Amino acid sequence: MNAAEQSRYLTAMGIPVWRPKAEMVLPAAFATDNEPIRTHTPQPESLHIAAMAEERVTPIPPKTIVPAVTSAPILSCAHMDWAELKQVVSTCTRCSLAKTRTKTVFGTGNLQANWMIVGEAPGADEDRQGEPFVGRAGRLLTSMLAAIGLGREQVYILNMLKCRPPNNRDPSVEEVTLCRGYLERQIELIKPKLILVVGRIAAQHLLNTEAPLARLRGQVHALPNTKTPVVVTYHPAYLLRKPIDKRKAWQDLQMAQQLASTW
Numbered sequence: 001m002n003a004a005e006q007s008r009y010l011t012a013m014g015i016p017v018w019r020p021k022a023e024m025v026l027p028a029a030f031a032t033d034n035e036p037i038r039t040h041t042p043q044p045e046s047l048h049i050a051a052m053a054e055e056r057v058t059p060i061p062p063k064t065i066v067p068a069v070t071s072a073p074i075l076s077c078a079h080m081d082w083a084e085l086k087q088v089v090s091t092c093t094r095c096s097l098a099k100t101r102t103k104t105v106f107g108t109g110n111l112q113a114n115w116m117i118v119g120e121a122p123g124a125d126e127d128r129q130g131e132p133f134v135g136r137a138g139r140l141l142t143s144m145l146a147a148i149g150l151g152r153e154q155v156y157i158l159n160m161l162k163c164r165p166p167n168n169r170d171p172s173v174e175e176v177t178l179c180r181g182y183l184e185r186q187i188e189l190i191k192p193k194l195i196l197v198v199g200r201i202a203a204q205h206l207l208n209t210e211a212p213l214a215r216l217r218g219q220v221h222a223l224p225n226t227k228t229p230v231v232v233t234y235h236p237a238y239l240l241r242k243p244i245d246k247r248k249a250w251q252d253l254q255m256a257q258q259l260a261s262t263w
């Protein structure tokens with residue numbers, strides 16, 4: 001039975017037939033690989049579209065800031081300026097990642113940025129080049145930012161860890177704790193108006209929580225012990241593997257953009 005016949009039968013039986021409203025148009029960065037951006041009304045029999053309808057992609061208005069507290073012992077870099085901090089990071093041997101890294105990956109971008117983007121840890125490309133988010137995931141991140149009108153030169157991009165964990169394994173709590181003072185000083189020096197954290201691992205460590213990503217998305221958090229707003233979204237490397245979730249990432253970025261529009 002084709003879709004038109006099915007629709008006629010269902011209507012005759014008094015069963016409401018769901019018809020999608022106008023299709024949401026996603027920016028190219030958020031288009032899924034196996035599902036090109038549509039600008040026409042989709043066919044109602046598409047299960048995929050039904051799933052989209054349930055998952056409304058209107059931007060969520062920012063909610064209240066949720067405070068959190070951290071108790072981790074952190075290296076104090078409070079006295080360091082950019083030059084000293086960079087120097088200390090480049091020669092850091094506080095954890096065993098120093099033995100396996102090629103280059104430390106300090107962070108890059110605008111030192112007066114309103115937006116700070118925090119990732120997890122360098123991957124192979126970043127380890128080779130000494131710059132964050134320069135591989136495939138980095139290219140997607142660049143496109144995602146461009147979709148909300150941000151160039152990489154306008155934001156500051158960095159990772160929670162400055163060295164690559166071998167084989168891209170998850171960072172250990174010890175590594176994160178030993179590295180955290182650097183990140184904290186970078187945040188103090190930049191004084192961002194908004195931190196966008198990509199990925200569960202960075203988000204959980206930064207916000208000192210074990211909440212899953214699904215619960216961390218969709219609200220505005222406060223960086224522990226500060227009032228700096230933090231918005232959480234998917235890691236671009238995850239989105240490359242699971243492009244269907246790009247829609248939700250687009251929601252997150254729109255929410256962050258909405259917050260920025262109040263500055």
Ligand code: URA
Nearest residue numbers: 119120121123132133
């Ligand atoms: N993934 C990250 O979290 N950071 C990078 O710099 C690259 C990939």
